[in-house]
Amino acid sequence: MPLPFLTADRALDDETGGAPDDSAYEDLNRWRRPYRPGPWRVGGAALLLLLASYILFSAMIIAMAGSLPAAGICVAVAALVIVFAVRVVHSGVQVSAHGLRQVGVFTSTTVAWPRIAALRTAQQPVRWLGLPRTVQGQAVIAEPADGGATRTLISSHSADFLARPEGFDMAADALESWAAAYHR
Structure with a gap:
């Protein structure tokens, strides 16, 4: 079963950094992630799936022992853990010709390109792996465009780019090229 949100498009792997004017894009209206999910994000999802497998195994043992309602609860908890693991891997920034979408584990925010004044890379304190602790990094x-509060899209110390500075640079360049191509 193909899971298209696990990897970035192949066109994003070339030296252009996934510029939207690339001839490999047939459908610029499709939402795509301009970078690959990082090892911390994938590793966390793998641990959650491992936990879900243990919960399903315990549900099987409980069902064989004769307590079907308790086994049903275990299956429901395992399903929630699996859905959470998929959302963890799916979260990140996605772009299309329509705008920019920041997908979180529980919420998503979509902003049209005309409503974005600029995308820029800045050196600032950033959250380490999404935790409250901050370290100096890039974002x-x-x-x-309406002068509201700025929004941090990606940072060099997030689950996608921790210990991958070249991946952060490529993703920042790709996001800035999308903004330059569709900023009106």
Whole structure:
């Protein structure tokens, strides 16, 4: 079963950094992630799936022992853990000709390109792996056209780019090229 949200498009792997004017894009209206999910994100999802397999195994043992309602609860908990693991891998920034979408584990925010004044890379304190602890790093920041609060899209210490500075640079360049191509 193909899971298209696990990898970035093949066109993003070339030296252009996934510029939207690339001839490999047939459908610029499709939402795509301009970078690959990082090892921390994939590893966390793998651990969650391992936990779900243990929960399903315990559900099987409980069902064989004769307690079907308890086994049903275990299966429901395992299904929730599996859905959470898929959302963890799916979260990140996605782009299309329509705009920019920041997908989180529980929420998603979509902003049209005309509502973004600029995308820029800045050196600033960033959250380490999404935790409250901050460290000095780089972040791609979206400045809204209406003058509201800026939004950090990706950072060099997130689950996708921790210990991968070249991956962060490629993703920042790809996001900035999408913004340059569709900023009106």
